[in-house]
Amino acid sequence: MGFAKEARVKLRDTQLRANLHKATHTIRDKRARVVAEVPDWEELREAGRAIKAETMARLPELLEKFEAAATRAGAQVHWARDAAEACSIVAGLIDSDEVVKVKSMATQEIGLNEALEAQGIRAIETDLAELIVQLAGDKPSHILVPAIHYNRGQIRDLFNDSIASGLSDEPAELAGAARTHLRQQFLSTRVGISGANFAIAETGTLVVVESEGNGRMCLTLPDTLISIVGIEKLLPRFSDLGVFLRLLPRSSTGERMNPYTSMWTGVTPGDGPQTVHVVLVDNGRTNVLRDPVGRQALHCIRCSACLNVCPVYERVGGHAYEHTYPGPIGAILAPQLTGKHTSLPFASTLCGACYEVCPVKINIPEVLVHLRQPAILERPAMNTLAGVMARPRLYAASLRFARRMASLIKLRRMPWPLSKWTVSRDLPRPERETFRDWWTRTR
Amino acid sequence: MPVGLFITCVNDLMYPRTGRAVVSILERLGVEVDFPLAQTCCGQMHTNSGYAGHRLTAHFGDVFGSYEAVVAPSGSCVAHLRSHYAHVYELSEFLVDVLGVDDVGGVFPHRVTYHPTCHGLRMLGLGDKPLRLLRNVKGIELVPLRGATECCGFGGTFALKNSEVSTAMLADKCAAVLATEAEYVAAADNSCLTHIGGGLSRIGGPRAIHYAEILAGA
Numbered sequence: 001m002g003f004a005k006e007a008r009v010k011l012r013d014t015q016l017r018a019n020l021h022k023a024t025h026t027i028r029d030k031r032a033r034v035v036a037e038v039p040d041w042e043e044l045r046e047a048g049r050a051i052k053a054e055t056m057a058r059l060p061e062l063l064e065k066f067e068a069a070a071t072r073a074g075a076q077v078h079w080a081r082d083a084a085e086a087c088s089i090v091a092g093l094i095d096s097d098e099v100v101k102v103k104s105m106a107t108q109e110i111g112l113n114e115a116l117e118a119q120g121i122r123a124i125e126t127d128l129a130e131l132i133v134q135l136a137g138d139k140p141s142h143i144l145v146p147a148i149h150y151n152r153g154q155i156r157d158l159f160n161d162s163i164a165s166g167l168s169d170e171p172a173e174l175a176g177a178a179r180t181h182l183r184q185q186f187l188s189t190r191v192g193i194s195g196a197n198f199a200i201a202e203t204g205t206l207v208v209v210e211s212e213g214n215g216r217m218c219l220t221l222p223d224t225l226i227s228i229v230g231i232e233k234l235l236p237r238f239s240d241l242g243v244f245l246r247l248l249p250r251s252s253t254g255e256r257m258n259p260y261t262s263m264w265t266g267v268t269p270g271d272g273p274q275t276v277h278v279v280l281v282d283n284g285r286t287n288v289l290r291d292p293v294g295r296q297a298l299h300c301i302r303c304s305a306c307l308n309v310c311p312v313y314e315r316v317g318g319h320a321y322e323h324t325y326p327g328p329i330g331a332i333l334a335p336q337l338t339g340k341h342t343s344l345p346f347a348s349t350l351c352g353a354c355y356e357v358c359p360v361k362i363n364i365p366e367v368l369v370h371l372r373q374p375a376i377l378e379r380p381a382m383n384t385l386a387g388v389m390a391r392p393r394l395y396a397a398s399l400r401f402a403r404r405m406a407s408l409i410k411l412r413r414m415p416w417p418l419s420k421w422t423v424s425r426d427l428p429r430p431e432r433e434t435f436r437d438w439w440t441r442t443r
Numbered sequence: 444m445p446v447g448l449f450i451t452c453v454n455d456l457m458y459p460r461t462g463r464a465v466v467s468i469l470e471r472l473g474v475e476v477d478f479p480l481a482q483t484c485c486g487q488m489h490t491n492s493g494y495a496g497h498r499l500t501a502h503f504g505d506v507f508g509s510y511e512a513v514v515a516p517s518g519s520c521v522a523h524l525r526s527h528y529a530h531v532y533e534l535s536e537f538l539v540d541v542l543g544v545d546d547v548g549g550v551f552p553h554r555v556t557y558h559p560t561c562h563g564l565r566m567l568g569l570g571d572k573p574l575r576l577l578r579n580v581k582g583i584e585l586v587p588l589r590g591a592t593e594c595c596g597f598g599g600t601f602a603l604k605n606s607e608v609s610t611a612m613l614a615d616k617c618a619a620v621l622a623t624e625a626e627y628v629a630a631a632d633n634s635c636l637t638h639i640g641g642g643l644s645r646i647g648g649p650r651a652i653h654y655a656e657i658l659a660g661a
């Protein structure tokens with residue numbers, strides 16, 4: 001189904017719209033406040049953009065550097081061309097029937113939980129919002145806040161039906177119930193699974209940025225740690241992290257600093273997981289890299305600021321995008337990664353709010369317009385129109401003709417496709433003469 | 444040397460009064476205006492919908508290349524043209540930045556709210572230039588618009604392709620306009636105003652008007 005159709009369904013859900021409006025506006029305002037505190041924010045954004053552009057230009061070399069450094073530090077590095085290969089590599093590394101998971105977009109993208117379940121391995125999500133979505137048998141609808149489409153009351157009911165009883169809708173009480181539920185898992189599960197926010201080529205270090213501390217538990221308590229990392233997550237140097245650790249928290253949660261930043265470089269003897277795997281996943285990324293305009297989508301650091309300011313996302317939520325990555329970044333990434341989802345680049349008014357907030361200055365409207373090109377559905381008609389418009393006389397004649405036709409306009413009900421307009425808006429009545437006719441008559 | 448007036452295709456056909464207002468403002472300020480009849484469309488709509496807009500954009504260059512300055516009453520068309528032609532100005536840019544004027548001597552004794560359209564605001568960086576001009580209009584009562592910088596939901600073919608989402612965005616914009624109890628909602632783009640005005644007209648709300656027509660008011 002295309003975006004428009006999915007969106008139509010979602011728009012009817014007034015509870016969803018109310019939840020989304022409240023949540024996106026709260027994070028949006030918070031972000032704006034803390035970003036305004038940073039006097040060199042624009043310079044930081046530019047630095048972030050430049051580092052990512054450098055990374056993409058040197059990606060093959062940097063990946064090999066990362067592999068060498070991580071291997072030297074005791075990690076085992078695996079390469080996966082696509083989702084299926086990544087899942088089978090991961091499944092082959094697990095010698096347990098349960099794993100605890102840190103919130104990770106990459107594992108969602110490759111459908112890891114479902115793949116593991118098919119092998120009889122239960123993946124336990126430990127991020128609060130991921131847990132909510134998992135308990136509900138639902139899918140995430142936001143990059144940072146997977147359960148953004150739920151309100152407190154709905155979460156209370158869900159928890160009371162699954163992991164607790166008699167809870168109120170106080171956030172602290174709900175978080176406490178989740179903590180009690182998860183603590184046992186952390187202590188008993190021997191395999192942890194994570195993604196990574198950054199992978200440092202120079203040192204072979206992986207970095208996870210989070211708020212709840214569940215990530216720190218998953219990354220340190222198990223014997224075995226398997227991290228699934230998209231190849232675009234690389235940064236050339238350890239010192240580059242300074243830029244991104246300043247950009248990311250303010251852009252994503254609207255915090256000055258996130259509570260937990262975990263970094264690990266291979267195995268540290270006697271401390272933390274003693275078996276460390278890194279699975280580097282392509283899954284369409286090298287295709288994206290080939291397109292000089294589209295490749296900036298790979299610069300994304302998944303902060304979700306673009307979702308929170310997007311007027312389209314705010315109305316329909318993440319599920320209407322039918323992909324792991326929703327909102328503006330999804331609209332430019334999903335079609336490029338998959339070759340499908342071709343309706344998504346049209347799911348935007350090109351208002352530019354996303355570009356304005358993106359911490360790495362991805363020109364999302366530019367990529368949207370770029371990706372609209374292959375849509376050839378109405379090409380013949382539009383090209384004729386462009387042909388007419390490039391020829392002044394023909395253009396003037398057709399304006400006059402259009403003026404005359406316009407006198408037939410009914411303000412409120414027009415046949416398709418103009419019915420799509422008159423469903424909610426009246427049509428304006430044109431004046432008696434076009435501007436050029438007025439000019440010629442009076443000058 | 445006269446400035447070239449680029450009227451834009453939408454204004455030529457549907458809103459000639461906006462064009463007449465621009466001419467009257469500029470001539471009132473002693474600027475000579477020329478309207479080359481060979482002009483057509485800037486190609487933005489085509490480019491943004493995924494078609495061959497570059498021919499139209501090139502044609503614009505043929506027609507307007509020899510002018511020192513070109514003025515157009517559309518933030519969106521100018522934003523599209525700006526990356527190709529640096530000498531094209533949206534009306535408020537020309538008045539404030541080039542002429543150094545922020546009082547054009549208009550009179551408009553009405554309650555007005557202003558919606559900063561997305562391309563003017565974010566692509567072109569108009570800032571508060573149109574508002575500065577409006578503030579100096581005699582008799583005007585300017586009232587702020589809640590969530591002013593939020594998109595109205597027009598987006599060209601988006602309004603048809605994603606009509607329902609567009610309508611949901613429009614409903615919120617119209618509600619914000621109604622809450623101002625203004626008689627007019629002004630903006631720098633008649634395409635967005637067709638959408639907002641069409642929605643307001645359906646619910647009996649205030650009228651949509653291009654801010655040039657307010658500035659011209661005498």
Ligand code: SF4
Nearest residue numbers: 300301303304306358
């Ligand atoms: S595209 Fe930019 S704003 Fe959107 S999630 Fe990625 S980094 Fe954040």
